[in-house]
Amino acid sequence: MRAQVLTEEIGPDGLQLQDKPDPVPQPGMPVIEVKSCGVCFPDVLITQGKYQLRPEVPFIPGTEVAGVVSAVAEGETAVKVGDRVLATAMIGGFAEKTVAPTAMMLPMPPELSFDEGAALGINYQTAYFALKIRANLQPGETVLVLGSAGGIGVSTIQVAKAMGAKVIAVVHRTGAAQMLTELGADHVVQLEEGWGDKVKELTGGAGAEVVMDPVGGDVFDEALRQTKRGGRYVIIGFAAGGIPTVKINRILFRNIAVMGAAWGEWIRTDMAEVGRIQEALNAMIADGLRPPVSVRYSLEDLPQAISDLAGGKVKGKAIISIAD
Numbered sequence: 016m017r018a019q020v021l022t023e024e025i026g027p028d029g030l031q032l033q034d035k036p037d038p039v040p041q042p043g044m045p046v047i048e049v050k051s052c053g054v055c056f057p058d059v060l061i062t063q064g065k066y067q068l069r070p071e072v073p074f075i076p077g078t079e080v081a082g083v084v085s086a087v088a089e090g091e092t093a094v095k096v097g098d099r100v101l102a103t104a105m106i107g108g109f110a111e112k113t114v115a116p117t118a119m120m121l122p123m124p125p126e127l128s129f130d131e132g133a134a135l136g137i138n139y140q141t142a143y144f145a146l147k148i149r150a151n152l153q154p155g156e157t158v159l160v161l162g163s164a165g166g167i168g169v170s171t172i173q174v175a176k177a178m179g180a181k182v183i184a185v186v187h188r189t190g191a192a193q194m195l196t197e198l199g200a201d202h203v204v205q206l207e208e209g210w211g212d213k214v215k216e217l218t219g220g221a222g223a224e225v226v227m228d229p230v231g232g233d234v235f236d237e238a239l240r241q242t243k244r245g246g247r248y249v250i251i252g253f254a255a256g257g258i259p260t261v262k263i264n265r266i267l268f269r270n271i272a273v274m275g276a277a278w279g280e281w282i283r284t285d286m287a288e289v290g291r292i293q294e295a296l297n298a299m300i301a302d303g304l305r306p307p308v309s310v311r312y313s314l315e316d317l318p319q320a321i322s323d324l325a326g327g328k329v330k331g332k333a334i335i336s337i338a339d
Contacts, residue, residue: 018075018110019317024064026325027318035075037112039086044114045094046086050129052108053079053136054312054333055166056254059325061106070106077108077335079136080115081129093117099125101132103289109317111337118286121293124300134306134332135296137278138170141251142227143292145276146175150225150247154179159214159223161238162230162254163200164191164330169307171227172198177299180225183217185210185238191330198307206234214241222246235259239271248273311336 016037023029040046060066061076080102084094094100094117101123102108102115123132146152158175162168163184175182176199184200186192192203204213215222222243228235231253239262242248248271261273282288296304309331312320320333 016111017314019077019314020073021062021076022073024062024072026059026063027321029062029072030076030318030321032315032317035110038107038114040088040091040114042088042091043093043117044088045084045091045117045120047080047082047100047102047113047115047120048085049080049082049108049111049113049337050339051081051133051337052077052335053133053138053166054317054320054324054329054335055079055137056252056324057137059321062321068105075107075110075113077110077113078103078105079133080104080108080113081123081132081135082113082338085112091117094120099123099129099132101135101293103137109314109335111314119289121290124297126300127305130308130311130334130336131306133334134308138166138332139174139296139306140289140292141167141276141278142170142174143295144278144281144288145227145249145251146171146178146180146225147295148281148288148292149274149276150227150249152178152180152225155181156224157181157183157218157243159183159185159226159238159241160200161185161226161228161234162187163195163203164188165229165254166329166332167227167229167251169195169198169331172200173304173306174296174299175199175227177302177304183214183223185214185234188327188330194330211237211241218243225249227251230254231259232257233259236262239265239273242269242271245270247271249276250274251276307331308334310334
């Protein structure tokens with residue numbers, strides 16, 4: 016099989032397309048013929064050696080797999096050959112075949128293509144986890160989404176709308192407003208001087224009940240000001256690079272809850288949460304939610320996909336299409 020192998024932790028330049036032996040199924044670890052694999056921010060970090068999971072090089076990266084089960088170990092009952100599945104492989108996804116634990120393998124919704132299934136991946140699981148399980152979002156509340164043109168931002172907009180929320184999308188990149196509106200954002204605010212005043216105007220001066228922040232960095236302080244009294248500020252990541260500090264007095268006197276939403280860490284102690292979240296997402300998919308695929312790359316072009324994502328050139332979700 017062909018696979019992209021990380022030989023050095025130097026970013027996309029450390030990737031090499033190589034021929035590797037086909038994986039062999041093990042108990043609880045079926046083989047998947049990979050059709051599509053999503054490109055996510057952890058992929059950027061893992062190629063740089065900056066992710067919390069740091070396998071010894073050389074290894075095959077790739078996390079968000081959509082494909083068909085092609086081989087199972089004797090006695091395997093959780094899945095069978097021919098099943099269309101989604102899997103969170105953590106590593107191994109950027110290849111024509113991979114293995115994944117059955118605990119992290121789910122039936123792919125029949126409404127989705129393989130590219131859409133790979134786009135569902137970590138982002139939609141994270142969005143639902145952050146909005147519902149951590150922030151307890153209620154219908155009719157307002158969600159302020161930072162970094163809204165990225166993968167997490169797009170999934171958050173769609174999941175929040177499916178949960179009955181009003182969505183204000185804040186975006187740094189220009190030219191994304193139409194895409195965000197089509198995805199369901201009620202309002203789009205450009206991240207420029209005075210953006211906080213625009214949010215105040217849109218919320219009648221009150222702010223948003225829930226703020227979703229996958230960005231961090233310099234935007235944190237102003238975004239915290241736009242959180243409604245008694246609201247919830249959810250930290251998902253630090254895509255901007257800087258880890259901000261919290262001014263505790265602002266949290267105290269406005270009764271704001273600042274919370275983390277680290278989906279990967281949560282499921283380490285409760286793998287069944289993946290299935291429960293997917294059931295909720297499947298209901299949204301049945302009602303019409305479709306993960307948008309913004310750009311497709313070939314397996315050969317994975318280094319370019321990683322570079323484009325790291326450089327902020329991808330609006331929405333990038334997919335590696337590996338097989339028809």
